[in-house]
Amino acid sequence: MTARSEIRFILNDRDITLDRVSASDTLLDFLRIDRRLMGTKEGCAEGDCGACTVLVGRLEHGVLRYIPVNACIRLTASLDGCHVVSVEYLSGENGKLHPVQQAMVDHHGSQCGFCTPGFVMSMYALWMENPAPTETEIESALQGNLCRCTGYEPIIKAAKAATGMGSPANDALTLERDAMTEKLGALQDGRRVVVSSGNSRCILPASVDDMADVLVETPDATIVAGATDVGLWVTKFLKDISPVVFLGHLDELREITVTNEAIRMGAGVSYTDSRAAMVADYPHLGPFWDRIAGWQIRSMGTIGGNVANGSPIGDTPPVLIALGATITLRKGAVRREMPIADFFVDYGKQDRAPGEFLESISVPRPTTGALHAAYKISKRRDEDISSVCAAFNITVKSGKITTACIAFGGMAATPKRAAHAEAALVGADWSEATLLNAAACLGDDFKPLTDWRASAEYRLQVSKNLFRRFWLEHQNDGAVVRLSA
Ligand SMILES: Cc1cc2nc3c(=O)[nH]c(=O)nc-3n(C[C@H](O)[C@H](O)[C@H](O)COP(=O)(O)OP(=O)(O)OC[C@H]3O[C@@H](n4cnc5c(N)ncnc54)[C@H](O)[C@@H]3O)c2cc1C
Ligand code: FES
Numbered sequence: 001m002t003a004r005s006e007i008r009f010i011l012n013d014r015d016i017t018l019d020r021v022s023a024s025d026t027l028l029d030f031l032r033i034d035r036r037l038m039g040t041k042e043g044c045a046e047g048d049c050g051a052c053t054v055l056v057g058r059l060e061h062g063v064l065r066y067i068p069v070n071a072c073i074r075l076t077a078s079l080d081g082c083h084v085v086s087v088e089y090l091s092g093e094n095g096k097l098h099p100v101q102q103a104m105v106d107h108h109g110s111q112c113g114f115c116t117p118g119f120v121m122s123m124y125a126l127w128m129e130n131p132a133p134t135e136t137e138i139e140s141a142l143q144g145n146l147c148r149c150t151g152y153e154p155i156i157k158a159a160k161a162a163t164g165m166g167s168p169a170n171d172a173l174t175l176e177r178d179a180m181t182e183k184l185g186a187l188q189d190g191r192r193v194v195v196s197s198g199n200s201r202c203i204l205p206a207s208v209d210d211m212a213d214v215l216v217e218t219p220d221a222t223i224v225a226g227a228t229d230v231g232l233w234v235t236k237f238l239k240d241i242s243p244v245v246f247l248g249h250l251d252e253l254r255e256i257t258v259t260n261e262a263i264r265m266g267a268g269v270s271y272t273d274s275r276a277a278m279v280a281d282y283p284h285l286g287p288f289w290d291r292i293a294g295w296q297i298r299s300m301g302t303i304g305g306n307v308a309n310g311s312p313i314g315d316t317p318p319v320l321i322a323l324g325a326t327i328t329l330r331k332g333a334v335r336r337e338m339p340i341a342d343f344f345v346d347y348g349k350q351d352r353a354p355g356e357f358l359e360s361i362s363v364p365r366p367t368t369g370a371l372h373a374a375y376k377i378s379k380r381r382d383e384d385i386s387s388v389c390a391a392f393n394i395t396v397k398s399g400k401i402t403t404a405c406i407a408f409g410g411m412a413a414t415p416k417r418a419a420h421a422e423a424a425l426v427g428a429d430w431s432e433a434t435l436l437n438a439a440a441c442l443g444d445d446f447k448p449l450t451d452w453r454a455s456a457e458y459r460l461q462v463s464k465n466l467f468r469r470f471w472l473e474h475q476n477d478g479a480v481v482r483l484s485a
């Protein structure tokens with residue numbers, strides 16, 4: 001079957017077909033420059049401020065699902081088969097405001113107004129998904145939106161008030177759902193898509209097998225999943241990322257399978273979708289997962305991207321290392337499996353060959369007697385990258401520590417286990433003295449850097465303190481005294 005050479009999607013109520021798309025074209029530029037839809041704003045162009053929030057709907061195993069995304073880092077070519085909803089689509093006949101917009105007016109949620117369309121879109125996504133949210137759920141939904149003027153209180157009030165205004169059942173996206181599902185279904189023709197502009201080339205494989213073939217043919221291609229890292233290479237570093245191979249549309253890579261032994265997640269599973277599976281087995285990860293970025297980035301960013309980029313300050317690698325996860329890499333038809341800890345070779349260097357890609361991640365199910373914790377230390381509580389991240393997995397039997405796997409982020413050139421500290425724990429009594437003795441070994445495990453996030457001294461000290469915190473939380477044989485994550 002020949003490849004299709006155009007991408008097709010729906011913007012609000014318009015069918016869009018583009019036969020010239022560059023790898024670095026963003027949805028935000030398409031909306032503002034190409035379509036002159038100025039409601040969607042550009043604040044930071046790096047996924048931080050939320051002023052560019054839009055909804056993107058696509059069929060997942062035939063079911064239409066909308067997620068909030070940052071248009072500034074969403075690459076246009078990845079929209080094939082999607083429905084993009086911008087703020088212009090919200091108001092009704094004769095400009096009648098949508099309930100979430102009216103609530104913002106009623107509660108003075110807008111001052112200069114620059115952030116308002118982005119807040120409105122996140123509130124809209126929440127209003128559709130969870131019509132009666134708690135205040136915590138509202139705060140979580142708005143983590144990825146920044147406002148310099150209001151102090152947030154009026155916006156939270158508006159979001160609460162919106163719950164009693166209108167009904168999602170009568171909303172346009174609900175009423176047109178069946179028709180939209182049919183339209184998007186018709187756009188999915190099962191073909192590989194190759195779309196170009198000048199020398200720039202974007203490839204959307206037809207399936208995971210097809211992706212494996214494409215990468216063997218084009219081993220130096222940039223793999224793009226959620227683009228929450230790669231999007232910034234484009235907008236901040238003006239990097240030429242062509243040719244690009246997209247994987248975000250491949251349902252096979254978004255599957256989660258739970259067996260007696262493991263939780264297996266495809267590399268394209270988003271942070272949001274991985275949360276439920278992980279928290280069901282490891283409840284301590286709930287508050288930790290909620291501190292990864294904001295709702296938009298959690299909806300876009302994938303667990304595979306977080307591992308594959310090899311960042312020393314990615315949040316999920318220390319957790320996955322501590323839990324003993326394995327990964328499957330694939331090149332053509334050949335797969336290899338390895339402990340995730342071995343994947344991180346050095347700063348910016350992972351054990352991945354050209355043409356190879358990360359296919360899945362398997363996390364063992366919990367064992368009895370294991371005590372867990374995951375901690376994120378960052379300057380801001382919300383929407384911030386870790387200065388230090390730590391994950392503990394310690395087994396205690398009859399008062400003795402029998403196993404210890406403790407991994408840190410932000411302490412070395414890669415996410416890394418604390419081997420000396422672990423050795424000091426295994427075989428020792430379960431006691432405060434043991435934990436503090438192990439903490440004292442961290443200086444042998446890590447020589448952290450000083451950078452603008454934290455000094456070397458701070459990193460080492462806070463890491464030691466986390467051992468004490470782990471003890472305080474778990475001292476009563478797992479009767480957890482929860483502090484905040
Ligand atoms: C505003 C903002 C806040 C953020 N906050 C956090 C945070 O709190 N914690 C955190 O850990 N990260 C954070 N990030 C970083 C980012 O969200 C993560 O690293 C994310 O997991 C990357 O996933 P992605 O799907 O977007 O990857 P992409 O950007 O698509 O790709 C990232 C890298 O992985 C490669 N890649 C992707 N998938 C595969 C695959 N299957 N096989 C091989 N290579 C692959 C790409 O080629 C690229 O090198 C934040 C980013 C932004 C913009
Ligand atoms: S412009 Fe700030 S998140 Fe997109």
Ligand code: FES
Nearest residue numbers: 111112147148149
């Ligand atoms: S109202 Fe001015 S930035 Fe929010």
